[in-house]
Amino acid sequence: MTSYDVIVVGAGPAGATAAKALGDAGVSTLLLDKCTFPREKPCGGGISTRVLNRFPYLRDALKKIPVNQVSKVYFESPGGFAVDYESEEPLYLMIRRWEFDDLLLSVARERVEYQPDALVRKVVYHRDRVEVAAEIAGEKRIYQSNIVIGCDGANSVVARSSGLRSGGIQHSHAIDMMEETPYQELNFQQRDRIYIYYRIRSHFGYGYIFPKTSHVNLGVGFKLDYYLSHLRGEHYSHHKTFVEEMTNKQLVAGHSNRGNFRAFPLPISGPLARTYADRVLLAGDAGGFVHGLTAEGIFYAMVSGAHAGQTAIQAVRQRQFGAEQLRAYEEAWHSDIGPELRKSLFLQKVLLNDPHRLDRIVCAAGRNPELAKLLAAYATGSIPYRQFKKGLIRRALPVYLAEKVRAWLRPVFETRGSDTLPGTDSGRDILSKRAS
Secondary structure, three states: OEEEEEEOOOOOOHHHHHHHHHOOOOOEEEEOOOOOOOOOOOOOOOEEOOOOHHHHHHHHHHHOOOOOEEOOOEEOOEEEEEEEEEOOOOOOOEOOHHHHHHHHHHHHHOOEEEEEEEEEEEEEEOOOOEEEEEEOOOOEEEEEEEEEEEOOOOHHHHHHOOOOOOOOOOOOOEEEEEEEOOOOOOOEEOOOOOEEEEEEHHHHHHHHEEOOOEEEEEEEEEEEHHHHHHHHOOOOHHHHHHHHHHOOOOEEEEEEEOOHEEEEEEEOOOOOOOOOOOOOOEEEHHHHHOOOOOOOOOOHHHHHHHHHHHHHHHHHHHHOOOOOHHHHHHHHHHHHHHHHHHHHHHHHHHHHHHHHHHHHHHHHHOHHHHHHHHHHHHOOOOOOOOHHOOOOOOHHHHHHHHHHHHHHHHHHHHHOOOOOOOOOOHHHHHOOOOOO
C-alpha cells in the first residue's frame, strides 16, 4: 500500500490548483483522476478575467492554448427586453475545457505524482489515515494518506463517503445541456460577444451562446427539480429547439451535431453546509462552489482548490488532521468568496423566480449605461457582489425604481389608449427596446 501526505481526487481546475499548491510546498501528494488528459469535459467554458489577477501564473500559461477574449455581452429577459453592452476591456475568457484542464494539470503535475485512469470506488476514513480504493485497468489498488481532498465533481465519491453530502440532487442542481461544435459545422459570426437568455420559453432555465476560438458552445439549462416535474423528455430535443431558435434569429448558421451534445449536472445551491471533516476537504463542484446566478464554476473551483491546498499544507506541517485543524479551510474560503456565493443565491431567488422583476432590471439597464455596465460586469464575474451592490445603490437604484413605476402605470395608460407615460419616452419607445 503506497502512502502519501495528501491524496487529491479529481484533476480538474480545483484538484489541479490544490495539487500545484501542495507540490510547490514540497508535500507528498498523489493526484488521481478517472480519465487520461486531455479529456472531454462538458462545460460552457467561460472564466472571469479576474482569474488572471488571482492566479498570475496563468498569464504566461494561457499563451499555450487558444483563448478568446470577449468584451461584449448580450442579455435578454423573459419578456424580451435586451441589453447589448460593450466593454473597453475584456470581460470573459472563453476556453475549451479539453485544453484548459490539460494545461492546469501540466502545471500541477511537475511536483506531484499523477495517476490517470484511476476510478475511485471507495474512500474509508480511519482514526490514523484515509484509504482510497481505485480501479486502474481492471485492477484494484489502495492508497493511503493523512488527508484526502475531494475535487471529483458534482457526483463526488469523496463527499458522499465522508457524509458531507447526502440525499438526492434534485433540489440543489441544474441540468445543463450543451454542444461544442466547430464553426465549420455551426457558424457564429459574432465571436467577441456572448449571448445569455434568462427563463427561456417561460421555463425556469437559461440559454447561452459562448464563442471559443475555433468552436461555438451553446446550450440550455434548467433547475433539475423543475426539469423533472415540468419537462423531462429527451435531453437533446430541448437543446435542439434552442439551436433552431438561434438559427431563426440568424445568430447561428448550420446544423446542430448530436455527436457533440452532452448533458451534465451542475450544483447551483451554493457550497455544502460543511466542506470539511476529519481528514477530508471538498473543493470545486464537489463542495458546491458554483455561482448561483451566473453558474460560473471554474474561478470558484480554483479559489476553493487553492484554499484547500494551503489548509492541507498547514495540517501536514503541524501533523494535525482532525476537523478542528481543517476548519481553517472553511474560514478561509468564507472570508474570500463566501459573501459572493451567498448573495448569488439571494439574487437567484429574487430574480429568476420573478420574471417581471428581471424584465424591469434588464429594461432599466437598456435605458441606463451605468446599470448596463454594472450588470455586465457582475454577470461575467469581473466585479464582486460588494462592488455591484455599491454601484446599484449609488447610480442604478433610482433608474430601477423609475422603471418599476413605469411598469405599474403602463397598463393604465394602455387602457386609456395613450402611448405616452408621463415624463419619459413614449410607451412605444419603451416597448421597442424588446429584442426582435
